Amino acid sequence: MEQLDRFIKAQENNYLVALNEIKNGRKQSHWMWYIFPQIKGLGMSETSRYYGIDDEEEAKAYLDNEILGFRLREITSELLKLNIDNPVDIFGTIDAIKLKSSMTLFDYVSDDKIFSQVLNKYYNGEIDEKTILLCEKRKKLVYKK
Numbered sequence: 001m002e003q004l005d006r007f008i009k010a011q012e013n014n015y016l017v018a019l020n021e022i023k024n025g026r027k028q029s030h031w032m033w034y035i036f037p038q039i040k041g042l043g044m045s046e047t048s049r050y051y052g053i054d055d056e057e058e059a060k061a062y063l064d065n066e067i068l069g070f071r072l073r074e075i076t077s078e079l080l081k082l083n084i085d086n087p088v089d090i091f092g093t094i095d096a097i098k099l100k101s102s103m104t105l106f107d108y109v110s111d112d113k114i115f116s117q118v119l120n121k122y123y124n125g126e127i128d129e130k131t132i133l134l135c136e137k138r139k140k141l142v143y144k145k
Contacts, residue, residue, distance in 0.1 A: 006050065008065075039135060
């Protein structure tokens, strides 16, 4: 899927940086949008719109992509290994919110339990309601065609 190229290109130079930052328990550089993407419509910045996932179909394609799906699961599994329970300590306040949205999105479109495990560990099992609402809204629009 060509539209996923934006993520692959963005990750080329700093996926390993992001992975190492997570392994060390502290995000220090700027990569959140394309490592843990959210559904489009949550963020208002140009960057968040550019890297926003359009709909359920694109989220599934992201997970099914050999590179992107592997990397998302790899970095997510590293999150679960940390002996830190507060996502703000790892990501800061804003990016902890983005992580919750991203994990909600991928949990919504996948049977892979790794995403719900992050929601359980860091957010007491709470999901991001806005993410679900946007997914449902876009699903209805797609099915009306």
